[in-house]
Amino acid sequence: MRINKITGVNPKFIKIDLKDTLATHSVFNEHKDASGVIHFVAHKAVGEAVDQPLKYYKNNFYSLLNTLEAQSKNGINNFIFSSSSATLYGIPDILLITEKNETQRPFSPYGNTKKVAEEILDDLIRSNKAFSAISLRYFNSIGAHESGEIGEPPNGIPNNLMPYITQTAVGIREKLMIYVNDYPTKDGTPIRDYIHIVDLAKAHVIAVERLLNKDQETALEFFNLGTGIGYSVLDVINAFEAVTNSKLNYEITGRRDGDVPQFYAATDLTKEKLGWTVQKGLDEIVSSSWNWEQNLRNETQ
Ligand code: UFG
Numbered sequence: 001m002r003i004n005k006i007t008g009v010n011p012k013f014i015k016i017d018l019k020d021t022l023a024t025h026s027v028f029n030e031h032k033d034a035s036g037v038i039h040f041v042a043h044k045a046v047g048e049a050v051d052q053p054l055k056y057y058k059n060n061f062y063s064l065l066n067t068l069e070a071q072s073k074n075g076i077n078n079f080i081f082s083s084s085s086a087t088l089y090g091i092p093d094i095l096l097i098t099e100k101n102e103t104q105r106p107f108s109p110y111g112n113t114k115k116v117a118e119e120i121l122d123d124l125i126r127s128n129k130a131f132s133a134i135s136l137r138y139f140n141s142i143g144a145h146e147s148g149e150i151g152e153p154p155n156g157i158p159n160n161l162m163p164y165i166t167q168t169a170v171g172i173r174e175k176l177m178i179y180v181n182d183y184p185t186k187d188g189t190p191i192r193d194y195i196h197i198v199d200l201a202k203a204h205v206i207a208v209e210r211l212l213n214k215d216q217e218t219a220l221e222f223f224n225l226g227t228g229i230g231y232s233v234l235d236v237i238n239a240f241e242a243v244t245n246s247k248l249n250y251e252i253t254g255r256r257d258g259d260v261p262q263f264y265a266a267t268d269l270t271k272e273k274l275g276w277t278v279q280k281g282l283d284e285i286v287s288s289s290w291n292w293e294q295n296l297r298n299e300t301q
Contacts, residue, residue: 002149018063028070036078045159049110050257060113079133098266139193139226143285144292151292166293175249179256189233191262193226196280226265
């Protein structure tokens with residue numbers, strides 16, 4: 001319905017648990033004519049993954065393995081994977097991360113699921129020469145569609161920064177807890193590369209075309225999806241306060257397990273090979289998130 005309002009298209013929606021092998025195979029058996037898969041499925045909260053690693057390994061791997069097995073069996077050989085930058089690159093020695101920086105064990109079980117998933121894809125491609133994949137390594141994707149129709153409604157208490165900010169601003173949460181201000185950054189709060197979800201979505205369209213047109217240089221490619229600019233937690237809060245002309249209630253608290261102090265994306269490879277560049281800045285990210293949160297509240301009232 002919401003997708004239709006924006007695009008005029010009504011995509012077919014089938015609800016299954018991808019951990020369910022039989023159900024997954026059944027869907028792919030019925031859709032052998034599909035040209036490819038974009039696999040977004042994963043638990044994704046860094047802190048929760050440290051507390052509950054098995055939940056993360058089970059969900060992220062079962063769903064991936066069932067999908068890969070069912071699609072390969074049906075000759076569906078194109079695959080786009082939602083990978084992750086932050087966590088996958090471990091605690092980087094340098095701040096600017098290129099696709100070649102994958103040298104350390106990821107700092108959290110969540111990041112490890114993404115790293116091992118990429119290795120699984122590599123093994124699959126070696127065994128099946130018809131199979132091609134692009135792994136898109138997301139930096140911190142936030143924001144919502146400008147219409148306010150599509151965004152992320154977190155289940156329960158948000159784990160991520162942006163929904164926590166907007167929920168605090170509308171009064172659902174009392175205050176935002178900033179996980180420390182003693183990191184070696186300009187203001188002590190961690191630095192991330194925040195990318196607008198619409199920019200991120202557009203990169204998927206380009207990646208799908210690259211796969212379908214067989215434009216890849218290797219059967220498995222990796223691309224960073226980030227802006228190349230790092231913002232601290234306080235930068236995000238300041239941008240939010242400026243855009244909304246309000247004061248956010250927040251408090252500095254202790255470190256969160258699994259957090260990495262700072263990093264942002266090297267985007268040269270993505271620009272060169274995908275011809276993709278970021279179009280939206282932090283202000284648009286923050287204002288679209290705020291618009292989305294307000295629409296959600298209006299709908300639920
Ligand atoms: N933060 C707070 N308070 C909060 C929530 C977050 O201070 O209530 C801080 C975190 O310490 C971090 C920053 O805000 O420095 C961003 O935290 P998020 O939880 O929003 O994002 P992460 O960087 O931890 O991870 C997110 C996704 C991952 C993804 C990663 C990619 O949750 O799935 O971005 O960079 F892999």
